[in-house]
Amino acid sequence: MSVYIFPGQGSQIKGMGRGLFSEFPELTAKANSILGYSIQTLCLEDPQQQLNQTYYTQPALYTVNALTCLKKAQETKITPKFLAGHSLGEYNALLTAGVFDFETGLKLVKERGKLMHQVTNGAMAAVIGLKVDSIKMILEQHNLTSIAIANDNSHTQIVISGQKEDIERAQRLCEQAGALMVIPLKVSGAFHSPQMRPVQEQFDDFLKKFRFSPPTIPVIANYTARPYAANDICANLVQQITHSVRWTESIDYVLGQGETEFEEMGPGTVLTGLVQRIKNGQ
Structure with missing residues (x-):
């Protein structure tokens, strides 16, 4: 069985998602409606050089990660044993585990990206x-x-x-x-630090508008480096904003469960390289 891992900010690249948007036209149209701009134009062409701006990066990566995983599911019918995502990528892990649907997840990351984009200095x-x-x-x-x-x-x-x-x-x-x-790093704010508390408080209020389902597949939380419980979804997402992404501990936990096969769902191979380094003790 595989462990699916989803990349976060830093993995975005112009051209990502090529072939996916046309394969999933309904979800692409829903994304365009929620975001108020063309997600395929942003990802494939980036005409206004916005792809590296947090406000745009997070919805773009979430969408490409989601479509990548959907295509994989159609091709293989495999159910992964564990799911994990790096920072933003955790939302894709939760999506894959059935905690929320595509549209809800996109609304969450759109707000998250907007709030984080406002933090400077x-x-x-x-x-x-x-x-x-x-x-x-x-x-x-x-x-x-x-x-x-x-x-x-x-x-x-x-x-x-x-x-x-x-x-x-x-x-x-x-x-x-x-x-x-x-x-x-090319970021505007001190992400995953106490300086993000104003964002954390606003995002906490936003999350209260939604209802979430228990994960159907174990999702390893950045905040705890352990699987999500059904009653701590909001708490983990809120705490993640001001706390460390415990990626090494998360991967070590999964390895400790006997899982050694990891597959990256999204653009690039950043997480694949990190997993190999962790396996090697580097």
Whole structure:
């Protein structure tokens, strides 16, 4: 049995979804109606260079991930054993598990993207070659209290999030401590950190408008690195906004259940590479 994993922001690329929109015209039309613009034009042509803006990125990735998974389901009739998504990708995992339908999920990520897009003055950076405990020690020793661990992508690929000037200082300190690379990410805000609390509160209010079904397939939550329970769907989605994406722990949990086959549902192979690094202890 396979584990389906769904990518999040950073995996978007112009041309993604080619062939899928024409194959699923009804869902594409529904997406266009909900979003108020042509999702296929955005993904395939990106004429106004909006694809890398959070407001547009999140609905675009959600839609392409969803159509990719639907096509896979039509071709194979396979039911995956577990589902997991990285940040935004968690919404596709929940969709696949029957927690909500395509339209509801798109409304959720449209609002999420809108709220997150409004947050500015933050920064994020990927630290390659240091373990999370070493990074936490550096931050503590230098009183960089605004910085949070945003993603533990693999054992030695950690994303930090916080105020721009503090991230720049942390970059120098991590490089001095032996990091192989520190790569600033192209984002406007300090995602997955306490700086996102205003967004968290607004999104919490928005979620209360919806009803959700229990997952029919286990979905590993970013917030807990454990399977969702039927009564914690809203709580996990709300907490995810200000807390770390515990990707390494999530994959380790699935591996611990005896599952070793992972398939990425969406553009690119970022998560496939991270899973291989986690398997290798990197």
